[in-house]
Amino acid sequence: MTTIQPKPPPPLSLPPSTSYITLQALNTTAQLYVKSANFLSPLIPGHEIYNCPTLAFLLTHKSSNRKILFDAGVRKDYWNYSPLITNHFATSVNVKGLRVEKGVDEVLLDAGVALQEVEAVVWSHWHFDHVGDLSRFPTSTKIVVGPGFKENLLPGYPANPESPLLESDYAGKEMEEISFEGEGELRIGMFRAYDFFGDGSFYLLDVPGHAIGHMCGLARTAENSFVLLGADACHFAGALRPSQYLPMPETLDGRWGLDPYFMNPCPWELFGDCHPGTGEEKRTSPYYTASMALGSAYVEPEMANKSIQGLKEFDASDNVLICLAHDPGLFEVLPLLNDGPRNEINGWKESGYKEMLRLRFLNELPKEGKPGREPIVLGFWRDGKEVSATEALAK
Numbered sequence: 001m002t003t004i005q006p007k008p009p010p011p012l013s014l015p016p017s018t019s020y021i022t023l024q025a026l027n028t029t030a031q032l033y034v035k036s037a038n039f040l041s042p043l044i045p046g047h048e049i050y051n052c053p054t055l056a057f058l059l060t061h062k063s064s065n066r067k068i069l070f071d072a073g074v075r076k077d078y079w080n081y082s083p084l085i086t087n088h089f090a091t092s093v094n095v096k097g098l099r100v101e102k103g104v105d106e107v108l109l110d111a112g113v114a115l116q117e118v119e120a121v122v123w124s125h126w127h128f129d130h131v132g133d134l135s136r137f138p139t140s141t142k143i144v145v146g147p148g149f150k151e152n153l154l155p156g157y158p159a160n161p162e163s164p165l166l167e168s169d170y171a172g173k174e175m176e177e178i179s180f181e182g183e184g185e186l187r188i189g190m191f192r193a194y195d196f197f198g199d200g201s202f203y204l205l206d207v208p209g210h211a212i213g214h215m216c217g218l219a220r221t222a223e224n225s226f227v228l229l230g231a232d233a234c235h236f237a238g239a240l241r242p243s244q245y246l247p248m249p250e251t252l253d254g255r256w257g258l259d260p261y262f263m264n265p266c267p268w269e270l271f272g273d274c275h276p277g278t279g280e281e282k283r284t285s286p287y288y289t290a291s292m293a294l295g296s297a298y299v300e301p302e303m304a305n306k307s308i309q310g311l312k313e314f315d316a317s318d319n320v321l322i323c324l325a326h327d328p329g330l331f332e333v334l335p336l337l338n339d340g341p342r343n344e345i346n347g348w349k350e351s352g353y354k355e356m357l358r359l360r361f362l363n364e365l366p367k368e369g370k371p372g373r374e375p376i377v378l379g380f381w382r383d384g385k386e387v388s389a390t391e392a393l394a395k
């Protein structure tokens with residue numbers, strides 16, 4: 001038996017404030033099953049394709065009741081994205097499954113949230129599974145984007161036939177591009193920060209590497225507790241954990257949420273075989289780094305890995321819960337807005353979600369060389385039926 005002592009993380013310098021956010025997690029209903037190679041490195045046999053359900057967040061500023069949405073999922077009629085995106089679906093061998101039951105607008109309406117109440121939608125980045133269909137929102141809804149967005153991505157289609165975005169997404173709406181520069185630059189942990197409401201209740205973080213202008217969110221859920229909305233800073237919780245700060249425990253008992261397949265308690269060695277590291281690394285470094293492959297989904301993979309290092313420092317804090325947009329474990333643990341309009345996750349600390357979520361990704365890793373979990377979706381789905389790519393993408 002070897003117990004690994006966690007390394008103490010560098011201080012995060014989380015600024016104090018008594019202004020909070022009511023944070024609600026919502027299942028955008030977008031389900032993806034995608035090839036790992038462009039996201040995760042190295043390839044782990046049995047995990048060549050992986051599950052990407054897609055989470056977004058509704059934030060309500062507690063004292064003013066102002067509401068913003070962080071990310072907007074996949075548009076329900078995904079065949080109406082710009083040709084750049086639909087051609088990607090048609091020709092790409094990367095997307096092995098895609099299904100969307102509801103637009104994020106419908107998820108909000110079902111929960112009794114009027115779209116007029118949503119003052120702004122933050123796009124963590126421009127990828128199709130985060131921008132949704134904002135033409136469904138009134139022109140009073142502002143769009144908030146990260147540094148370099150406007151210069152690199154506007155105008156949308158059809159003004160620019162090559163654009164991944166649609167002009168209709170932002171037509172008539174104000175678009176605010178966040179700047180992290182300036183005097184008295186605020187930093188939290190490794191990242192530059194922007195105080196969104198000006199009172200310390202919600203910060204946008206400059207977390208580069210995956211896509212131009214990629215931002216995370218940091219919502220204060222109580223005086224000294226935060227949820228870090230990780231978006232696509234990394235694409236699998238096993239690319240973040242274990243770490244030197246949160247090493248793999250010696251044995252894993254019921255509290256870690258392992259599938260009934262595993263013995264309880266389960267020795268860590270059962271998960272060591274598919275870890276690419278050697279010796280103690282297997283318990284102190286993540287299973288993956290950001291893909292460096294040609295065609296990597298990371299525009300700057302080295303930068304992305306630095307950003308992931310920064311996220312590990314947040315992950316090490318008992319006061320921060322990290323929620324990546326595509327982490328399947330979140331859908332098992334968090335009470336979702338879809339299941340009740342009052343469901344919120346502010347009580348994550350008292351409810352023990354952090355521990356329940358930390359190692360759930362192990363369920364997705366291969367078991368005896370075979371996929372650990374069934375695909376959440378296979379093939380293209382339209383109107384509740386599986387159809388060919390041609391049928392799926394027909395206008």
Ligand SMILES: [Zn+2]
Pocket residue numbers: 127129130232325326
């Ligand atoms: Zn994504």
